[in-house]
Amino acid sequence: MQQVQQHPLLIQRRVIFALFARELKTRFGKWRLGYAWAVLEPAAHIVVLTIIFSFGFRYSPPGIDFPVFLTTGIVPFLLFSHCLSSGMKAVDSNRGMFNYRFVKPIDTVIARILLEAFVSFGAYICLLTIMGVFLGYDVPVNNIVGIVSVFAIFVPLCFAAGLIACVLGCLFPETQKALPLINRPLYFVSGIFFTTERLPEELLTYLLWNPLLHVIELQRAAFFPNFVTIGTSYQYLFGFTLVSLALALALYRAYRYRLVTL
Amino acid sequence: MIEIINLTKSYGGKHGRHYVFRNVNVTFPEGKSIGIVGRNGAGKTTLLRMLGGIDFPDSGEVRTKKTISWPVALRGGYHAQLTGRENATFVFRVFGLDEDAIQERLEFVKDFSELGEYFEMPLQTYSSGMHSRLGFAMSMAFEFDYYLIDEITAVGDRFFKRKSRKALTEKREKAAVIMVSHSLGSLADYCEMGLMIENQEVRLFDKIEDAISAYEKLEN
Structure with missing residues (x-):
């Protein structure tokens, strides 16, 4: 009857x-407004940043509405940051599930990254619709293929980051404390509220190491016609993702048994 | 039949490596139920977990073609924020049942566990007895060749005990149990053979009574 010999990939898929399906119910479980948070969180960032920058130093290029500009930075940033933190806790919060031999630690990370990606796309579409239809901002979606391509590389990068965070978080619980130390600075160097075009060249050379800056700029170039980005490239982003994936999977393979039995 | 071949298992800690099993070789004959005895910390639960494929030996292996349940224990395997129904659905999905079969077995679990309306409530509202009733009902909803049972035969009130004893006895017509219990009486009730864990090694007895008396001698 059950436990028919099945291909491991079929088992992993189910x-x-x-x-x-389980994470879907628990992701916002404790919070009163549930899935509205998926939209409220980036919206709060956008409102606060819009207010701060209304006093000056506004970096959005001419012809682009500032809140729309911010949205295209905040949403990918939050996706990455959520993948790091929820990947890190994936094994701990699913510990009881390893009671069933088919459930492997990596599956919990994959399920969580998929959920984060869906939540983030949903929020993205909601925010852009609200801005375009109800608030009257200009929301150009110039090159949809470009946007999809960026995310097709970015989501695997988020997975790699989540898996690395998961393994390190289990082996060294101290890393859980160190997470904000990575997240906060990233907020300021990922191009959420600036463009590469306006940066001094000496600074740009360093910031271009950060793959998130590539993600955000490449996407903006796909959203806004005539958007100028300097130094970013699909090649770098793709290469960075491949190397991270290799590293993440190697790390996982080395410690996969310890993750379950810790 | 389950073969344990050259199995070594240790846990590392700050105070050095502690060996639970060293080069253990043992074969469980086809269809025989086995009661495991041993002192606290001897490795009874660790052995069950390795048989269930959720813990892993340092070297050696557990070899079998039979289906083996997860270790059915007093706690674990469920999410506190989800209801009994949601938790059960999760387990059925993981084991690859289709939606029709899931519906049918959810009814069985709800009925067997006697949880009533608690079946629709989060597990954090359950008492420990309700928790174990759900756990026991879940394992009874499957047809395994071997059931791994960790201290859970004596859960629930008198009526539930009687029912679970009956269910387990029925299962034993087609399946076997491998069980750990501090109640030597229930080991003798359910098991034919006995396995004693002592000094990182195991001894298999053809009769559970012999294992129990060897264990009692050990204690003195």
């Missing part, structure tokens, strides 16, 4: 589906 486990990820079961975990995904």
Whole structure:
């Protein structure tokens, strides 16, 4: 009857589906407004940053509405940051599930990254619709293929980051404390509220190491016609993602048994 | 049949490596139920977990073609924020049942566990007895060749005990149990053979009574 000999990939697919369905119910479980948070969180960032920058230093290029500009930076940033933190806790919060032999630690990370990606796309579409339709901002979606391509590389990068965070977080619980130390500075160097075009060249050379800056700029170039980005490239982003994936999977493979039995 | 081949298992800690099993070789014969005895910390639960495929030996292996349940224990395997129904659905999905079969077995679990309306409530509202009733009902909803049971035969009130004893006895017609219990009486009730864990090694007895008396001698 059950436990028919099945291909491991089929087993993994059904486990990820079961975990995904479960995470869907618990992701915002304790919070009163539930899934509205997915939109409220980036909206809060956008409002605060818009107010701060209304006093000056506004960096959005001419012809682009500042709140729309911010949205295209905040949403990918929050996706990355959520993937780091929820990946880090994936194994701990699912510990009881390893009671069932088919459930592997990596499945819990995959399920969580998928959920974060869906939540983030949903929020993105909601925010842009609200801005375009109800608030009257100009929301150009110039090159949809470009936007999709960026995310097709970015989501695997988020997975790699989440998996690395997961393994390190289990082996060294101290890393959980160090997470904000990575997240906060990233907020300021990922191009959420500036463009590469306006940066001095000496600074740009360093900031271009950060793949998030590439993600945000490449996407903006796909959203806004005539958007100028300097030094960013799909090649770098793709290469960075491949190397991170290799590193993440190697790390996971080395410690996969310890993650379950810790 | 389950073969344990050259199995070594240790846990590392700050105070050095502690060996639970060293080069253990043992074969559980086809269809025989086995009661495991041993002192606290001897490795009874660790052995069950390795048989269930959720803990892993340092070297050696557990080899079998039979289906083996997860270790059915007093706690664990469930999410506190989700209801009994949601938790059960999760387990059925993980084991690859289709939606029709899931619905059918959810009814079985709800009925067997006697949880009533608590089946629709989060597990954090459950008492420990309700928790174990759900756990026991879940394992009874599957047809395994081997059931791994960790101290859970004596859960619930008198009526539930009687029912679970009956269910387990029925399962034993087609399946076997491998069980850990501090109640030597229930080991003798359910098991034919006995396995004693002592000094990182195991001894298999053809009769559970012999294992129990060897264990009692050990204690003195």
